[in-house]
Each structure stands twice: as structure tokens, then as C-alpha cells.
Amino acid sequence: KQEVTQIPAALSVPEGENLVLNCSFTDSAIYNLQWFRQDPGKGLTSLLLIQSSQREQTSGRLNASLDKSSGRSTLYIAASQPGDSATYLCAVRRDYGQNFVFGPGTRLSVLP
Amino acid sequence: GAGVSQSPRYKVAKRGQDVALRCDPISGHVSLFWYQQALGQGPEFLTYFQNEAQLDKSGLPSDRFFAERPEGSVSTLKIQRTQQEDSAVYLCASTQVGGPNTEAFFGQGTRLTVV
Numbered sequence: 115k116q117e118v119t120q121i122p123a124a125l126s127v128p129e130g131e132n133l134v135l136n137c138s139f140t141d142s143a144i145y146n147l148q149w150f151r152q153d154p155g156k157g158l159t160s161l162l163l164i165q166s167s168q169r170e171q172t173s174g175r176l177n178a179s180l181d182k183s184s185g186r187s188t189l190y191i192a193a194s195q196p197g198d199s200a201t202y203l204c205a206v207r208r209d210y211g212q213n214f215v216f217g218p219g220t221r222l223s224v225l226p
Numbered sequence: 227g228a229g230v231s232q233s234p235r236y237k238v239a240k241r242g243q244d245v246a247l248r249c250d251p252i253s254g255h256v257s258l259f260w261y262q263q264a265l266g267q268g269p270e271f272l273t274y275f276q277n278e279a280q281l282d283k284s285g286l287p288s289d290r291f292f293a294e295r296p297e298g299s300v301s302t303l304k305i306q307r308t309q310q311e312d313s314a315v316y317l318c319a320s321t322q323v324g325g326p327n328t329e330a331f332f333g334q335g336t337r338l339t340v341v
Contacts, residue, residue, distance in 0.1 A: 145326050146327070150332070155337075157232075157317060157332045157333050157334040157335045158317065158319075160330065160331065160332075163329050165326040166326055167326070205269075212282075213274050213285070214271070216268035217268050219268050
């Protein structure tokens with residue numbers, strides 16, 4: 115059974131810092147991995163999707179990497195801003211037609 | 227529609243009451259998922275549809291939970307005889323048919339509070 119963990123559980127940084135969020139999964143046979151952002155009381159917003167054959171994806175100040183063999187993904191946020199404050203969730207999918215398995219999330223606070 | 231739409235956004239139910247939660251996926255999206263998210267935790271899988279077929283319901287916590295998608299578009303999650311432990315945010319997601327570059331898009335969720 116796939117299990118996903120995220121470290122740290124919470125993170126507080128001053129504005130402008132670069133930071134890394136970590137996601138680990140136990141079964142390396144994945145189809146893709148998706149990073150989401152969730153603001154309080156809101157749904158999930160997709161940030162980046164990495165296919166199993168890819169090693170990284172970039173969107174603006176965000177960069178996500180994937181190391182399938184070690185069961186890890188990282189989300190790098192450059193030059194953090196107070197508007198980046200949210201919970202960040204990673205989810206892995208075993209195959210098309212299979213559900214997503216989520217980690218518990220990292221709660222990020224960026225202080226002005 | 228432009229995104230996944232869920233209704234109602236908030237629902238307060240008395241214990242023992244039946245509730246129905248609705249999900250309108252993105253038009254043309256074949257796959258639809260329901261998730262349950264407890265406070266401070268990641269979403270937990272409930273059930274999955276491909277068109278009108280319910281292919282996986284292994285995450286439904288009890289036989290009080292029932293989901294349907296009769297015409298392969300709108301889906302309803304029904305909870306019978308609600309209990310306090312059913313209080314959570316219920317999220318719906320949809321995806322297109324496609325390969326591993328297929329993103330999942332989530333709705334805003336329905337926050338259910340059982341009192």
C-alpha cells in the first residue's frame with residue numbers, strides 16, 4: 115500500500131528566502147506526482163505535475179523534482195512571498211485509473 | 227464549466243440526518259474522484275468513477291456512504307444517518323482521459339458539520 119509523507123509538517127520563513135518542501139513515497143511504481151496548494155477553507159490548486167519519466171518541472175518561482183528510485187520529490191520555492199503562505203500537498207498516482215494518494219501536507223507561513 | 231463545482235459549500239446536519247453532496251466536473255472529464263479531508267490532514271480517497279462506472283469504492287468508510295454518477299457527468303455523494311465522525315471537507319476532482327501528463331482538478335469542497 116502506497117504511503118506518502120511530507121517533511122516538515124510546518125515551516126515559517128521570512129519573506130525572500132528560498133525554501134524546500136519534501137515529499138516521500140513508499141512505492142516507486144508511480145504514474146505521476148502532483149503538487150497542490152491549499153489555502154484555508156479552500157479546495158486544492160494544482161501547481162506542478164511530474165510524469166514518472168520526468169525528473170523535474172518548473173513554473174515561475176516553483177521547481178519540483180522527482181527521484182523515483184529513492185521515492186522522493188521536492189518542491190523548491192524561490193524568493194518566497196507572504197502570498198505563498200498556504201498548505202502544500204503532494205499526491206502520487208500509481209496508474210491511470212487509480213486514485214491519488216496524498217501526503218499530510220506542509221503548512222507554510224512566509225512572514226513579511 | 228470553467229472548473230469543478232461543488233455544492234453546497236457548507237452543510238450542517240443533525241446527527242442521523244441524510245445528506246447529499248453534488249459535484250459538477252469539468253465538461254468532458256471522464257474520471258471523477260471523491261475525497262474526504264479531516265481537519266489538518268491530507269485528503270483520503272473515497273471512490274472513483276470512469277464515466278458512469280464506479281470502478282473503485284474501496285475508500286468508502288461504511289455502507290452509509292453511497293456515490294453515483296448515472297449519466298457520466300454530475301456525481302452525488304450521499305451519506306445516510308450522519309454521525310459526528312463524518313464531519314469533514316468532501317472534495318471532488320476530475321481528470322481528462324489521457325496519459326501521465328493528465329492533471330487532476332479539484333473543486334472548492336463541501337464542508338460538512340454534523341451536530
